Amino acid sequence: MTEVLQDLAEYIEQKRSDCVISWGFTNGELNISVAPSNITSFVEFLRSDSRCKFSTLVDITGVDYPDRTKRFDVVYHLLSMYQNHRIRLKVSIRESEAIHSIVSVHPSANWFEREVFDMFGILFRDHPDLRRILTDYGFQGFPLRKDFPTTGYNEVRYDEVQKKVVYEPVSLTQEYRQFDFMSPWEGAEYIISDDEAEGSKLMDGSKGFKDTLTSEQKIRNFNINFGPQHPAAHGVLRLVLELDGEIVERCDPHIGLLHRGTEKLMESRTYLQNLPYFDRLDYVAPMNQEHAWCLAIEKLTKVNVPRRASLIRVLYSEIGRILNHLLNVTTQAMDVGALTPPLWGFEEREKLMVFYERACGARLHAAYFRPGGVHQDLPDDLLKDIANWAEEFPAVLQDIDELLTENRIFKQRNVDIGIVSEDDIQKFGFSGVMVRGSGLAWDLRRAQPYECYDEFDFKVPIGKNGDCYDRYLVRMEEMRQSLSIIKQAIQKLLDEPGDILARGKITPPKRAEMKGSMEALIHHFKLYTEGFHVPEGEIYACVEAPKGEFGVYLVSDGSNKPYRAKLRAPGYLHLQAMDHMASGHQLADVAAIIGTMDIVFGEIDR
Structure with missing residues (x-):
């Protein structure tokens, strides 16, 4: 298998030398380092090339190395069900650097990239919906960075100088864990724009509109919440459903309600x-x-x-x-x-x-x-x-x-x-x-x-x-x-x-x-x-x-x-x-x- 993957790596390097920085094997797995600017075109090549056929995106994640100049590795795992091969891509970027989204090539990257943003603060250019996914509404900070502690505001440690256990604030380079805001259901005022307010009046059916040709009274689509406490949700799942009568026009799943870090x-x-x-x-x-x-x-x-x-x-x-x-x-x-x-x-x-x-x-x-x-x-x-x-x-x-x-x-x-x-x-x-x-x-x-x-x-x-x-x-x-x-x-x-x-x-x-x-x-x-x-x-x-x-x-x-x-x-x-x-x-x-x-x-x- 390693020989086959080595031949494949040489072929990929020959075809896309503009993208491949280096490649090698780790514990029998093929790793390729990719230039950040070319990740989207490179993934498209791996998907469409007849010899590669890496058409399934398995995972995207991040790894934080705070002592490096290029602090983050964005890691992609790809699978070819047709060739029965796996490959790992790595893109190293600075803390302030954004990386191109691959959602246009692999729609399954949507939630993966949202999670990497949520956990590490890495920005993905051209992502259609880059918002948090696992942490709570209003959460601040990026939990999987190494400078984000699990202990909260105070750290408990044994001080060698004072010879006793001390409680002191955690010193961080980023803002984090600001939970002192009120959620809408706790009484916070929910302010919506004039356009959204006008739209909500139309969507709830209280204000109809007429068809310009037939003058028939119409009712626009309406939104409902499915869950998060619903017996058919099989867990704490919230779906925001846009309905045209009984027909589902759009479904937006909200997850993370059971996220435990x-x-x-x-x-x-x-x-x-x-x-x-x-x-x-x-x-x-x-x-x-x-x-x-x-x-x-x-x-x-x-x-x-x-x-x-x-x-x-x-x-x-x-x-x-x-x-x-x-x-x-x-x-x-x-x-x-x-x-x-x-x-x-x-x-x-x-x-x-x-x-x-x-x-x-x-x-x-x-x-x-x-x-x-x-x-x-x-x-x-x-x-x-x-x-x-x-x-x-x-x-x-x-x-x-x-x-x-x-x-x-x-x-x-x-x-x-x-x-x-x-x-x-x-x-x-x-x-x-x-x-x-x-x-x-x-x-x-x-x-x-x-x-x-x-x-x-x-x-x-x-x-x-x-x-x-x-x-x-x-x-x-x-x-x-x-x-x-x-x-x-x-x-x-x-x-x-x-x-x-x-x-x-x-x-x-x-x-x-x-x-x-x-x-x-x-x-x-x-x-x-x-x-x-x-x-x-x-x-x-x-x-x-x-x-x-x-x-x-x-x-x-x-x-x-x-x-x-x-x-x-x-x-x-x-x-x-x-x-x-x-x-x-x-x-x-x-x-x-x-x-x-x-x-x-x-x-x-x-």
Whole structure:
């Protein structure tokens, strides 16, 4: 693969020498440094060139290096589903320098660039809507800059001179965290311009206008708020909908209401302490998120996971996939009026949550996957109970299938609703079921295998029309395929005993060793206090999570804490396309579209 990418890099440098400053490989990944002035044309070349075909924008983020003259790196991750390659672009800019937007090439860059502006204060020229996205209305400052503290106005530290703990104001080079303003709903006066005030009178229907030809009284479009407390929003989502009667003309999603500053917090915690944060992202299938974090660390530290641990990871990743799809299929049915499936789905999910609990002691926040393996082994009794459940589960799927698949009302609410074409997949950066439901057989477990997925026999189901109904059908079949993987994994685990941790610096010693070795005891103590150090470098690790491609871009400075960790949530890109998918549909269809997007705001808002 490296040789192929090297040939590709030489080809790109030859074709666009005006853009490429330098290129090289980091941990087997191709990195290209690009001149800031040429980023838009260069990305267009990578998208349209027949040999490159990097038509999917995976992520854009920033990294802050305050000691450098060119303080910021803007980092682009691109994917070619057609050539099965990935590439990373870097643009280095000064603090006062703006960079050109690539929204004209990749519409999916819209929210990514807004987030980089929100978190770092980097300006994007020609961006159609450059406003904050994750922080609160009226927020000041740029949280992911290194001079922005997590502690607020006061810093608590031990003063060596005074020999005591002191509380003192934080000294900053930027304004930040000014929360002493009143929001409109707290009583602040909301001042609108005369033009907007006149427009609002027309939009609320209180003042009509006449058609110049027919003299008929007309009513202009009106705006409504959908959420943020709405049962069909699947979280704290606010949609501003512009309606022409019952038809959606425009949809503007407002996110960030669950934003907790996870990426900022991760910079002040050790690698192991950061693991539980991933359970709080997609809390429907938490172990799948832990998986990506562990893979990123293992790639940087070059640790090989024991085979038994790899099999356990596959087993519980597929249990997580069924947990996710059961919830999505049944609650989406409830969104369009079918109340029985959620009751069946939750009953079955309860059995899977018990398997979670028996593996790690927790039903939701597992912290079970660990860098180097998994926390503890699975007893044979648990494996046999999972195998028995796997024999009974097809009957449950059959019941749901009979209730929904040919149900006239269910089909009326989902067929030809929220259609996604192959072109839309590339434009909006879709992944997971949103891709496969439109007929493109892209699955990271098959296309870019991780763990030991290449040993398993399973099919990648695809749809034909790319509508809500096809996405439902794909999820139903994926549960059957996950069931097949689970059965294969259990058989392998029963036949192949072994260790479940790669014993070394990033994993604890065995309990028996600590009883007889002072070095093992010290290792255990340092691991859970100071943590382990990760070699300097960068990596992008991703998994085929139930909702799509969940990725971690990790930058290490050689210390025991990540210098930068960017979490790439699949639902972030899916929700961004809500305006495109909902326009022209009825208001009632919005719930069906949101349901088959399969979004959860723990990972979207972070």
